[in-house]
Amino acid sequence: MSYRVVRHRKAPGEFYHLPPRVRAIYERAIRRMTRDPFASGVDYVVSQLSPPQGIVRPLWAMKVNGYRMFFIVDGQVVKIGGFGERPGFYRKLARVKGMLRG
Numbered sequence: 001m002s003y004r005v006v007r008h009r010k011a012p013g014e015f016y017h018l019p020p021r022v023r024a025i026y027e028r029a030i031r032r033m034t035r036d037p038f039a040s041g042v043d044y045v046v047s048q049l050s051p052p053q054g055i056v057r058p059l060w061a062m063k064v065n066g067y068r069m070f071f072i073v074d075g076q077v078v079k080i081g082g083f084g085e086r087p088g089f090y091r092k093l094a095r096v097k098g099m100l101r102g
Helices: 011-016 020-033 088-101
Strands: 005-006 047-048 057-064 067-074 077-085
Touching: 005 011, 011 020, 011 077, 020 057, 020 067, 020 077, 067 088, 077 088
Parallel strands: 005 077
Antiparallel strands: 047 057, 057 067, 067 077
16 A cells, blocks of 8 residues: 655745754655555654544654654545644644645
């Protein structure tokens, strides 16, 4: 099974603010997501998050050191919602409702 990866409009800017080593790990991990978005790797861990209130679809995080990326899987599409550093990262989960519409 193959997945297509799309990004929220704010995700690319957030991605380029990550440290170069962290960006390199995410680049490799995102390429692997086209085969299995739920698998952890050597340098990163994928885990399920508690979704914001009113969202019933599973929400996932990919963790690299103190950085996070969150995503949802909608059929054959992986929708990346954003990147950031803990703890402020979790405020970005409010984007999920918009991601489910588009």
